[in-house]
Amino acid sequence: MSLTHFQRYQRWYAALFLSSYIFINNTINASSNIMEAQRDGELPFMIWEPFVWEYSSAISTLLLFPALVWLLKTQPFNWQKIPRSLLLYLLASIAFSLLHIAVMVAIRKLIYTLQDMQYDFGLVWFELLYEYRKDLWGFLFLIAVIKTYQYVVSQLSGEAAPIRQGEDTPENLNFDRLLVKKLGKEFIVRVAQIDWLESSGNYVNLHIDARIYPLRATMSQLITQLEPQGFCRIHRSLGVRLDAIESITPLPSGDSEIKLTTGKVLNLSRRYKEQFKGQLNSTTSHS
Incomplete structure (x- = not known):
């Protein structure tokens, strides 16, 4: 297993x-x-x-x-x-x-x-x-x-945390890279490697290929901090890196399915669809 x-x-x-x-x-x-x-x-x-x-x-x-x-x-x-x-x-x-x-x-x-x-x-x-x-x-x-x-x-599982720069304040947290502590070791994970985010209680699970790293945060807090790097909330408990999206399929219910380049399929809730479209168009226009 x-x-x-x-x-x-x-x-x-x-x-x-x-x-x-x-x-x-x-x-x-x-x-x-x-x-x-x-x-x-x-x-x-x-x-x-x-x-x-x-x-x-x-x-x-x-x-x-x-x-x-x-x-x-x-x-x-x-x-x-x-x-x-x-x-x-x-x-x-x-x-x-x-x-x-x-x-x-x-x-x-x-x-x-x-x-x-x-x-x-x-x-x-x-x-x-x-x-x-x-x-x-x-x-x-x-x-x-x-x-x-x-x-x-x-x-x-290890636990991820932002790399702190100087004073311990939100403004001094580096969200380009995360420090992961696992089995007594520490290593760096680049935020650009993250495919999607999943809320889990007091943590948000960071999905990178087949690996999962928990980060102590709420989805709302984390998405706000990661939006400048191309992340968007698509569901109450899900977020995604826009560059990791392969296709979007509308559903009769009004929701949509987002397929990632890894093959993972996520649900895009109607509640977040307009916000998602706006951020996706903004990202496309700047690329």
Whole structure:
């Protein structure tokens, strides 16, 4: 599997890995409950019940996982304000546990009802404390997994940044060339090599042939800075270097397809069509 393929579908691979790990782990836990009960004698439960207990917990965890990613993205741990961050994450762990329990119990009650049985959560305050003890560990474990995964991906993909000239201000950023840090090395990428741009969260992915380099910026900011070098926004999440365009095909919907010299096909949204035409004509008239 090529790095480019992984970069393009990394979210799907991450979701597959996480889902597989959680369900395999919970399957082992369920089978362990059954084996331990059999070793002690007669089963005190139906053989399907441990799987309902474990899988309901797994599904609840997976549903809450995006919220945990959002928390780390919007409220990263501030080492300059440790008490505040500890309090914030403590409250977040409590909310995580309560939501996890709520979804988990709802799934169990639904399945038990379908089986004409009644699910008993137990003594509420005791069970909440019991579950929080486990959920706190799971909360910390998932944070470690997310941060480790992000670090590994950043090291494999590298990260581009404008070359700074003197003071650290937008006016002193050189957008002719970008400095890429990857696997402990640094090398230069010329902006003129970039074929197209793709927004991805807090980053914009720079596509150069089959390679992808993430740059921390918004599409609006980056396009504004790269327009003088022949770049144009063509979609809410896409930008293109005009010199890299091979053909433009109108579509019945009012959008158009832009084919690049590399063979890549991008969507030109109706919203950006007039702006695109104006910039394309301006570039043509000056060439």
